[in-house]
Amino acid sequence: MDISSVNSAAVTNSQGTTTGRKNILTQDDFLKLFTTQLKYQNPLEPLDNFQMASQMAQFNTVDALLKMNETMTQLATGQNSVNQLQMAGLIGKKVKTQGNNLVIEQGAVGEGMYQLAKPGKVIIQILNSQGAPVRLIDAGVRDTSLQKIGWDGKDQAGSSLPDGTYTFRILALDSQGLSVTVNTYQVGTVSGISLENGSAALQVNGGKVQLGDILSILN
Structure with missing residues (x-):
C-alpha cells in the first residue's frame, strides 16, 4: 500500500465525499501517513526494507526543506530590518x-x-x-x-x-x-x-x- 493511496483514503469520508485539504503537507502529516500505511499494510505483502528506507529519506528531505525555508524567512526578516535602519540614517540627506x-x-x-x-x-x-x-x-x-x-x-x-x-x-x-x-x-x-x-x-x-x-x- 503506497502513500498516495493512504492520502486518498485519508481525505475521503465514509459517504465517499472529499473533505477539505490543507494546501501544504507538514512533517507531521507525512509521519501520520507513514504510520497509517504501516497499520493498514497487507500482512501477506509487508513493506520491504528498501521501501521503508526510501520513504524515511523522503521524510528527512521534507524536514530539511522546512527548516531551510524557516531559516530563509528569518534571514529575509533580518535583512529588512537592516535596510530600514540604513534608510532611517538617510533621512535629511x-x-x-x-x-x-x-x-x-x-x-x-x-x-x-x-x-x-x-x-x-x-x-x-x-x-x-x-x-x-x-x-x-x-x-x-x-x-x-x-x-x-x-x-x-x-x-x-x-x-x-x-x-x-x-x-x-x-x-x-x-x-x-x-x-x-x-x-x-x-x-x-x-x-x-x-x-x-x-x-x-x-x-x-x-x-x-x-x-x-x-x-x-x-x-
Missing part, C-alpha cells in the same frame, strides 16, 4: 537617484539632470502635478556628458510657479532627426520612509525610491 521629479519648496527649485546616449538637440518639457505642460526649454545641442536641467521655476510666461512636485521630460534628436536615448536623474532630500506590504521605500521629491536605486549621497 540629499541623494541622487534615477527619476524625473523636480520639487519647488519655498521658492527653491530642486535639481534635475540627464545624460544622452549620443549628442543631440534637446528640448526640456516641465509638467505640473496634473501632467499639464507649464514650460518648454530649448537646451540646444548637447553632448553625452551629464547635463543639468537649469529650470528657474517659472512658467512659459515668466511667472513663478507655486511650491509643489513637478516632472521633466527630455526630447532629444540626433543630426538625422532620430530619437536619442536619455537617462534622467533627480536630486532631492530624503524626507521620510514609507512602509507598504512589509516593504520600505524612501520618500524623495514627492515619490518613492528604493534603497538600491540611490546612485550617490551628496551630503
